[in-house]
Amino acid sequence: MAINAGLASLSESLWTAATGTYMLAVVAYTGEYAFGKNGRIARTSTDRTAQASGVRQPALVGSSEATGGIADRLDGMADQPDLASQPRFGAGTVEPAGDAGRRWGRAAVGFTVLAALFHLASVAIRGIAVDRVPWGNMYEFTLVVGLMATVAWLATLVKMPQLRYLGLFVMMPVLLVMFLAGTLYTKASKLVPALQSYWLAIHVSSVAVAEGILLTSAAITTMYLVRARFERHAAAGTAPARFAALGSRLPAAAALDKAAYRTVAFAFPIYTAGVIFGAIWAEAAWGRYWGWDPKETWAFIAWVIYAMYLHARATAGWKGNRAAYINLLGFGAMTFNFFVVNIVISGLHSYAGLS
Template sequence: MNSVRIDLGLSRYSDMAFTSAMVVLVVALLVLAVELARVRVRRVHPRTPAATVVAGDGRPGLIVEAPVRSWDERLGGAGLALVYLGAALLLACLVLRGLATARVPWGNMYEFINLTCLAGLTAAAVALRKPHNRGLWVFVLLPVLILLTISGRWLYADAAPVMPALQSYWLPIHVSVVSLGSGVFLVAGVASILFLLKTSRVGDGLHDGDDDVLSRILARLPEARALDEIAYRTTIFAFPVFGFGVIFGAIWAEEAWGRFWGWDPKETVSFIAWIAYAAYLHARSTAGWRDRRAAWVNVVGFVAMVFNLFFINLVTAGLHSYAGVT
């Protein structure tokens, strides 16, 4: 019988911090979306001197004008400040949950997803720190808010001690490293998806005289090369981190179950995702596979990560199935 007492007051404050983080991040998304929408894009004659063209895509024929630097610049800065505030509130949610339960606050799916989203926001803050990348925050916040909504609405768990199977010093090591890698992979996946859209026929829409909404939005984003570079740099960081998480999990499995690897569903899909990211990094440096082909491989890894996060944890049965616990 576990004698740990739960501080219900701190637990309530943790829940309040989570709700506040959700509200702040939603407002941040709306503010940054308004700033992105106000970036003006207009076509110019193909013979316009290159010196006069400031293209968000790097191709002639478009001028992407930043919004007027007074009110809109302050609007974008406010949106970014709200993102940082939301991340701080999410951190407070985790810290208060940890203090309330006297353990590391990532012992169930609710806490794990919150930690992964915090890692994603932190990675985006580093990868998107340049002002011209601020529009990408809209596309990072969308999946983060979807994950947090699922976490708070369907995966919420009352503050409690972890079950005996998870009471190990490997829990903070293994789960924190996997969460960090998964959060950074989220940024890489978003960048690769936008890169594929940017270099597709949809991305060429404004150059061909098409004025559909998606083409206009894509034209306001950084050039395709910048998106590809963000995906590559974040994947380079996350790949070894996630790999160490898999290794730490294998060591923990040997202590808990008497074997390093048993092809459990979560182990298997984690390995598939890791192989996909290894293939992406190899493809990214191989002639003939750069750009779109490599980006598709990165998206495959991202899909495997999402599949592993939800389907494996919530649907299939295996040694990692602790009633929704990672």
């Protein structure tokens, strides 16, 4: 089947629409972070004694039962502060929810969902245009990773809608991934013979899903490090410097640490399956399961680092900065494998589609 140039052009237009809508979502998340109630609660750091003294929590507003729709449901649940989870340093008062913050937050979720739909349509139509799975080169793979990161964030909002105001720190990396895809753009084309296998759909899709979720975990871990430094300064009674001051508006460090761990725990089996599927495909294509090709080697290094992270958390009880640095090291190895190995280092997996 010939390449459908019209559909390929439509896919590129949808990529542009998705990128523009992600930009609007980032602006809206910034608005909620700056003007929304949750950011102010984190900043004032209401301690648990306030709750014991009879501070009332605002009523749940905008619930799904009353208004329907994901944006309304998330808005209502996000407006209910979790006083028990606030750190115990500093005193403050719970400020009432501002209409501006709610509007920014609802708009942010709406833009995110709309951008995800544009994004999904761009990937799907690209696949139809080339009559194959749409992740046969770095441009397409990058699009899929960004889409998976967005889906992971929306899934996180469904489970923990109170984290909505942190969307700025998750969607900014997604927006950067979209711009990166543009720099890696490759014209719609058929696959090279080595990639014409059903294992492409199985192996690459599992790796893309895992890497998209791990991108979200890396963003949460970065927020944790900022918040943890802020809490150390607050406990010592010193003024936080530079980026640590941003931690005043973030959730408790312990909550972010737990969220990052759970995200990795969910993604790691998917990534493991992707590595195994790749080994099976290698045996079918090259007659061996493992040959220490650069791509295979760095995939294994990243797998080992994430395994170390989960093992240290589960057995040695590692939490905090030590675990966070291991998590970021794993993401760094995976990113190195994606960029440097694909673009710079030559090997059996050199199918970036950039030449």
